[in-house]
Amino acid sequence: MAEFSTLLALAATMAAFAWIRHTDPKNRHAHKASPYQGKRNTTLWWLLSMVPGGVLLLLQQNAAFVMWFAAFPLLGWLVALPKPSKAIKP
Amino acid sequence: MRDTPNSTRRFRYLWSGRFWLASLMALILSIVIMASMSLWLPEGPAAVDNLIIPLVIFPLIWALCFFYAVMDPSLKRATLVMTALLIINGSLVAASIMGMLS
Amino acid sequence: MIRMPKAETARMLDIHGWSAVLFGLALYVVVLTGAVVVFAHEIGAWSVSGHKMDGALAGKIDQSMATLTEQVPEEYRHDVSLYQNSAGYLIAFFHTHEKNDSGMLADIGTRFVLDPEDFSIVSRHDGFADDMPDITSSFLEDFFVDLHVRLHAPNPIGLYLTGLLGLLLLVSAISGFIMHRNLIRDLFLSPRGANRLIKKRDKHTLAGTWSILFSIIVAFTGAFFSFATTLGLPVIAITAFEGDQQAAIEAVLGIQDAEDPTPSPFVGVEAIVSRVQQTDAAGSLPTFISIEHPGRVDARVTTFHEPANGQLFGGSHLFNGATGEYLGKKPALGQQPSFGSDLISLVGVFHFGLFAGMLSKIIWLSLGLATCYVTYTGLKLWVARREQQARWRLMGRLTDITAYGTVIAMNGAAIGFLATYHRQPDVVIDWTINGFFAAALVSILVGFIRPAGAATSQILQALMGLSLLVLPIARLITADGDWSVYRLEDNAVVIGMDISLLVLGALFVWLALKATSLKPITSMQAATETTKGATTHG
Numbered sequence: 001m002a003e004f005s006t007l008l009a010l011a012a013t014m015a016a017f018a019w020i021r022h023t024d025p026k027n028r029h030a031h032k033a034s035p036y037q038g039k040r041n042t043t044l045w046w047l048l049s050m051v052p053g054g055v056l057l058l059l060q061q062n063a064a065f066v067m068w069f070a071a072f073p074l075l076g077w078l079v080a081l082p083k084p085s086k087a088i089k090p
Numbered sequence: 091m092r093d094t095p096n097s098t099r100r101f102r103y104l105w106s107g108r109f110w111l112a113s114l115m116a117l118i119l120s121i122v123i124m125a126s127m128s129l130w131l132p133e134g135p136a137a138v139d140n141l142i143i144p145l146v147i148f149p150l151i152w153a154l155c156f157f158y159a160v161m162d163p164s165l166k167r168a169t170l171v172m173t174a175l176l177i178i179n180g181s182l183v184a185a186s187i188m189g190m191l192s
Numbered sequence: 193m194i195r196m197p198k199a200e201t202a203r204m205l206d207i208h209g210w211s212a213v214l215f216g217l218a219l220y221v222v223v224l225t226g227a228v229v230v231f232a233h234e235i236g237a238w239s240v241s242g243h244k245m246d247g248a249l250a251g252k253i254d255q256s257m258a259t260l261t262e263q264v265p266e267e268y269r270h271d272v273s274l275y276q277n278s279a280g281y282l283i284a285f286f287h288t289h290e291k292n293d294s295g296m297l298a299d300i301g302t303r304f305v306l307d308p309e310d311f312s313i314v315s316r317h318d319g320f321a322d323d324m325p326d327i328t329s330s331f332l333e334d335f336f337v338d339l340h341v342r343l344h345a346p347n348p349i350g351l352y353l354t355g356l357l358g359l360l361l362l363v364s365a366i367s368g369f370i371m372h373r374n375l376i377r378d379l380f381l382s383p384r385g386a387n388r389l390i391k392k393r394d395k396h397t398l399a400g401t402w403s404i405l406f407s408i409i410v411a412f413t414g415a416f417f418s419f420a421t422t423l424g425l426p427v428i429a430i431t432a433f434e435g436d437q438q439a440a441i442e443a444v445l446g447i448q449d450a451e452d453p454t455p456s457p458f459v460g461v462e463a464i465v466s467r468v469q470q471t472d473a474a475g476s477l478p479t480f481i482s483i484e485h486p487g488r489v490d491a492r493v494t495t496f497h498e499p500a501n502g503q504l505f506g507g508s509h510l511f512n513g514a515t516g517e518y519l520g521k522k523p524a525l526g527q528q529p530s531f532g533s534d535l536i537s538l539v540g541v542f543h544f545g546l547f548a549g550m551l552s553k554i555i556w557l558s559l560g561l562a563t564c565y566v567t568y569t570g571l572k573l574w575v576a577r578r579e580q581q582a583r584w585r586l587m588g589r590l591t592d593i594t595a596y597g598t599v600i601a602m603n604g605a606a607i608g609f610l611a612t613y614h615r616q617p618d619v620v621i622d623w624t625i626n627g628f629f630a631a632a633l634v635s636i637l638v639g640f641i642r643p644a645g646a647a648t649s650q651i652l653q654a655l656m657g658l659s660l661l662v663l664p665i666a667r668l669i670t671a672d673g674d675w676s677v678y679r680l681e682d683n684a685v686v687i688g689m690d691i692s693l694l695v696l697g698a699l700f701v702w703l704a705l706k707a708t709s710l711k712p713i714t715s716m717q718a719a720t721e722t723t724k725g726a727t728t729h730g
Contacts, residue, residue, distance in 0.1 A: 002502045021380040063548040077402040080380045125431040136526025145424040149415035
């Protein structure tokens with residue numbers, strides 16, 4: 001049970017990370033992709049990335065929360081590491 | 091390495107007051123703070139809190155002392171602050187060892 | 193991150209770099225072995241190819257315990273510890289406390305290693321616990337744990353060493369955080385390929401930034417574990433207990449009320465184990481049982497348990513050893529629940545990552561490896577910026593040798609263990625240690641024979657991959673051949689470990705091959721360039 005809720009929370013966090021990265025201006029610029037045109041709402045997406053942890057805490061899933069908390073930076077790194085493909089649409 | 095006029099001297103840091111403040115002083119001060127904390131922290135319901143908390147946060151106390159010694163732009167002030175803390179906490183510890191607190 | 197005057201930034205950079213240059217390699221070894229020993233129990237079970245019985249503590253044990261008690265000197269019957277090691281054997285340690293040669297109170301008694309099925313005696317040793325020979329069945333696991341905890345240095349020097357390395361990791365992480373000016377802005381900046389140095393720096397800072405918090409947590413909890421008993425407790429004993437360490441320890445552990453040596457028959461382990469498994473108590477089989485004063489009115493039994501599903505803390509439960517009465521849950525420290533006791537449990541949760549089975553172990557292993565990666569890339573970056581100088585190229589070589597050689601040496605230890613455990617059990621300990629040093633020597637030779645550079649690190653990487661691939665094969669060849677053990681729940685990890693090792697080994701060999709085949713010319717060029725550099729500057 002703890003495993004399942006952790007993985008679910010991590011998947012949600014990863015989605016938020018993927019979006020922040022996709023719209024990251026410095027990353028796009030550094031890898032010669034065209035700038036992202038829409039509104040970024042970075043703060044909102046950062047908050048969203050932490051919501052799963054908050055939910056686990058509220059549900060008193062302590063073990064799941066600590067695992068999510070520990071894996072949070074791992075996920076961020078994992079999402080940030082690969083080079084963006086040049087084909088990404090603005 | 092920075093290009094200071096002294097940069098050719100191998101062990102030049104041994105003559106730097108900040109080096110001694112960040113190494114020896116930070117270590118002694120953090121140990122003394124840990125010891126004195128066990129005297130003034132509340133015991134808690136199981137009478138272990140005052141013993142456990144200083145033990146657990148000792149590495150953090152040390153890190154605080156270390157980075158304070160490194161970061162304070164004024165070496166004089168850092169020396170004064172750390173010496174004062176050492177004297178205050180040290181005398182508390184000494185008083186307890188000599189049985190003056192019981 | 194923090195705006196600082198130039199002098200402070202430079203000082204921070206000096207501290208970050210030089211502390212890593214001086215102690216980074218030792219830190220790497222401690223962090224890597226720490227990441228690996230998250231799986232200590234799995235390694236233990238794997239190294240003996242699984243064991244033949246789960247849950248030996250739930251067996252019909254009372255009769256055997258009574259027989260053993262009669263074989264033990266009267267004074268050693270004071271306390272008994274009981275547990276099943278990861279190789280499946282049951283360890284029963286009858287002991288009391290006496291001052292050792294250095295004047296410290298230590299456990300002294302008789303230790304039996306028992307067969308879990310019929311409780312027959314496999315081995316018996318008498319004396320101080322610290323002086324007893326290692327238990328061979330768990331030696332590989334213990335060897336790795338000891339490497340992490342004290343770098344195999346004697347007590348308390350080893351603990352001081354690892355404690356200082358913990359403080360060093362704390363310094364590296366915090367100084368890195370203070371130095372990095374665009375911390376938030378660069379969080380999703382994938383390493384730029386513009387040039388070699390920028391790429392190296394981007395890789396290091398990206399991994400470093402994301403792992404800062406975890407590095408700080410493991411560094412500070414690890415330093416706590418090293419210093420708590422070797423420095424903190426003695427200092428606090430001097431301050432608050434007039435130097436009486438025993439009084440300090442008793443206050444912390446919450447030693448129970450007045451003793452009463454009136455004889456009274458011991459209720460037995462079986463009754464207590466079956467009681468504690470009921471849902472109103474722990475609801476699970478204990479992993480460790482501690483019996484104080486069996487055969488007396490004041491006998492107490494404490495059972496220790498892994499955390500229940502979804503829980504962070506494992507619990508311990510207290511029983512009256514004369515009546516069998518359940519006295520309730522016992523806090524980790526002290527006699528009543530307290531903030532201090534929860535704090536210690538939390539420190540354990542965050543340092544070990546063992547609270548939620550496989551998933552939490554995998555996460556903690558990955559975090560540990562990430563910290564290793566940060567250390568390695570940081571040192572390589574430092575060296576790359578100074579590779580015109582021969583001594584820094586030597587540092588680069590040593591970094592590669594340590595990074596890959598530590599794994600190769602650990603695998604060598606495992607091969608030494610596997611080769612002898614079933615066939616020549618008398619020399620298991622020697623061969624495990626020999627295997628470690630032989631493999632370390634091979635890595636050093638390989639690292640030094642070739643010119644320093646990308647090609648050498650790829651060869652070491654390939655060698656590391658190969659050594660991982662050899663492990664499951666060596667285990668299959670040396671195993672007893674009794675396949676029925678794999679039916680047991682505990683032994684699923686044996687096959688799991690085999691598969692993981694094969695996958696990891698293949699991955700590293702592939703990565704090394706890919707790197708060499710992608711740029712055979714550039715790596716050759718690099719090699720010749722560095723040789724040239726060595727001849728002109730060396």
